[in-house]
Amino acid sequence: MSSDLMPEFLRNLDTYNMVDDNHRVLVAVSGGPDSMALLHLFLRWDKKRIGVFHLNHGFRATASRDADLVRDFCEKAGIPVHICVYDVTGYLKRTGESKQQGARHIRYKLLVDYAEKNGYHRIAFAHHGDDQAETVLMRILRGTGLHGLGGIPAVRGMYIRPLISVYKDAIIRYCSTYGVPYVEDETNVQPIYFRNKIRHQLIPLLEKEYNPQIRAQLVQMAELVQGDEGELQKKVDKLCENHMQYNGAQVVFDRNVFRSQSVAVQRRVLRALLFAYRGDLQRIGYTHIENWRQKLLENSTFEMHLPQVLVSATANSIFVGPFELEKWKPGVLDIPGQLRLGGFTILAECFSRDELPERPLNAEDFDGEELQFPLHIRPRKPGDRMQPFGSTSSKKVKDILINAQVPVQLRDYLPIITDQRQIIWIPTVRRSEVGRLGEQTKRVVRLTYKGPGG
Numbered sequence: 001m002s003s004d005l006m007p008e009f010l011r012n013l014d015t016y017n018m019v020d021d022n023h024r025v026l027v028a029v030s031g032g033p034d035s036m037a038l039l040h041l042f043l044r045w046d047k048k049r050i051g052v053f054h055l056n057h058g059f060r061a062t063a064s065r066d067a068d069l070v071r072d073f074c075e076k077a078g079i080p081v082h083i084c085v086y087d088v089t090g091y092l093k094r095t096g097e098s099k100q101q102g103a104r105h106i107r108y109k110l111l112v113d114y115a116e117k118n119g120y121h122r123i124a125f126a127h128h129g130d131d132q133a134e135t136v137l138m139r140i141l142r143g144t145g146l147h148g149l150g151g152i153p154a155v156r157g158m159y160i161r162p163l164i165s166v167y168k169d170a171i172i173r174y175c176s177t178y179g180v181p182y183v184e185d186e187t188n189v190q191p192i193y194f195r196n197k198i199r200h201q202l203i204p205l206l207e208k209e210y211n212p213q214i215r216a217q218l219v220q221m222a223e224l225v226q227g228d229e230g231e232l233q234k235k236v237d238k239l240c241e242n243h244m245q246y247n248g249a250q251v252v253f254d255r256n257v258f259r260s261q262s263v264a265v266q267r268r269v270l271r272a273l274l275f276a277y278r279g280d281l282q283r284i285g286y287t288h289i290e291n292w293r294q295k296l297l298e299n300s301t302f303e304m305h306l307p308q309v310l311v312s313a314t315a316n317s318i319f320v321g322p323f324e325l326e327k328w329k330p331g332v333l334d335i336p337g338q339l340r341l342g343g344f345t346i347l348a349e350c351f352s353r354d355e356l357p358e359r360p361l362n363a364e365d366f367d368g369e370e371l372q373f374p375l376h377i378r379p380r381k382p383g384d385r386m387q388p389f390g391s392t393s394s395k396k397v398k399d400i401l402i403n404a405q406v407p408v409q410l411r412d413y414l415p416i417i418t419d420q421r422q423i424i425w426i427p428t429v430r431r432s433e434v435g436r437l438g439e440q441t442k443r444v445v446r447l448t449y450k451g452p453g454g
Helices: 005-017 033-049 065-076 088-095 101-116 130-143 168-178 193-211 214-243 256-258 263-278 286-297 396-402
Strands: 025-028 049-054 082-085 120-125 244-247 248-256 302-306 309-313 317-320 329-335 337-341 346-350 363-367 375-378 416-418 424-425 443-450
Touching: 005 025, 005 033, 025 033, 025 101, 033 049, 033 065, 033 168, 049 101, 049 130, 065 443, 088 101, 101 120, 120 317, 130 193, 130 214, 193 214, 214 244, 214 248, 214 263, 244 263, 244 317, 248 256, 248 263, 256 286, 256 317, 263 286, 263 317, 286 302, 286 309, 375 396, 396 443
Parallel strands: 025 049, 025 120, 049 082
Antiparallel strands: 244 248, 248 317, 302 309, 309 317, 329 375, 337 346, 346 443, 363 443, 375 416, 416 424
């Protein structure tokens, strides 16, 4: 078996379209065998288009040794290198993040900042097949969905991983064959981290007692899952492109479109909405998504708290984040005509009963002869009452909104539509008995609501 990893390296660059002809690549190098092998391969690929970033996090007494090795190697090779010294321990104290999570978070941020400031289009990491197998197994043990089973993607945005299909023993052979220097991180063999236990205890046990090819099969499964997940994600991306909007910082999505999707797509849409608002999905688990999804299928208006975010819904919209609604003044609606107030629009149309088109979900039809014009649109007032459709008596608007679980933040901003006598419709909530269509109806006034809360 050849020790040269260059054919596999080039195959991955091509298969996953990792780099274009004009791309410059910033290689993240720790000094270990994986990243040093990756750097050596990039040197053979095109040394004029690469640079090196090394983070001295100061966690270990040998951290300076690692930085010196990377610096010396790059200077001899004649390639630019940036040694970043950063107080990661101080950062962890400020943020309260765990050591592994915090170190990863700040490392990625520093890498991206440096790449953007210095004209690099891609950031290359040395994750390999063993890392992939460990990641998939860790996620299985912790609980995961299809996305998690896909493990580490070969390409994600500007991040590329050209060694994702190569295993550790092949990397060590490569370094030995080509004289690539490296240092060993002594903490990698200490069973104090979950990943180290998987690497040094569980996987060897599985290989010995159950399946000698467990690593290869986990990597193969991840590759297959990534393909399936990618197709589903394309659909979700298209849905969000067409139906997701921003109301200030708040994310809004069409609830009726959501209901029409498969369960698999619904779950992914909700995750996409949260990510669009928060920028991450930390502390969001299956139960959070599923409880939220079930509420959205109950055809009720509600609000609920998920970790670090408020989500809510009205009859026709899903909201992520608090409302940022503008105050508005009452107005008079022409028939036919339309009126825009406070970010929403009420459209009024007239039809003969015989030519009445199908009514959309966000509209109500009224017998034009039963209304006293003009129609007014205003916020709710203390003491407001309405006779809900199908009821024989009037009820307080306050109670109607409470029973409908209208988000508290939205109640004073929802429009109340009245004729000259009484309330005829609270859009997205309830209509009244006034103007019910009957056998004698000849002229129909259709009111359509569009906007926040719709």
